[in-house]
Amino acid sequence: MDGDARADGRTSLPSSARGAATGQVLIGFAADHGETGLARAREKLEAKRSDLIVFNDVSREDIGFDAPENEVVLVSAAGSGESGRPPKERIASEILDEIVKLVPK
Numbered sequence: 001m002d003g004d005a006r007a008d009g010r011t012s013l014p015s016s017a018r019g020a021a022t023g024q025v026l027i028g029f030a031a032d033h034g035e036t037g038l039a040r041a042r043e044k045l046e047a048k049r050s051d052l053i054v055f056n057d058v059s060r061e062d063i064g065f066d067a068p069e070n071e072v073v074l075v076s077a078a079g080s081g082e083s084g085r086p087p088k089e090r091i092a093s094e095i096l097d098e099i100v101k102l103v104p105k
Contacts, residue, residue: 025102026050027095033059041075051102052076054095074098 028050030041034057041055055073058064063071069085074095083091 023104025052025099025104027099028053030055031058033057038073038075038080041073042080045075045077052095052098055080076102 026049028044028048030037030044030053032038032040032055037057037059038055041053044050045053053075055075056064056070057073060071063069063085068087070083070088070091071085072083072091072095073080074083076098083094086094
């Protein structure tokens with residue numbers, strides 16, 4: 001499956017990917033900067049027809065790659081919620097908990 005072209009030459013998940021399989025839950029990740037990046041994550045949720053976008057503000061030096069904690073915002077059609085600054089393992093668990101809620105029963 002070919003991805004959508006991006007300005008930086010990389011490809012991303014095609015916007016047509018959603019709905020490829022019955023019962024599919026589509027999760028995306030957005031590493032971007034500040035409130036503008038969060039707004040783009042919300043746009044990505046709709047444009048990619050995703051169920052959940054995990055937004056990570058990569059402009060912050062106090063969280064992320066070189067820190068034991070991270071902070072993400074989980075963005076879905078129901079709204080968004082911040083994770084706080086727990087250890088990365090806890091964030092992974094929170095993401096999985098949210099995915100389980102989205103799986104059709």
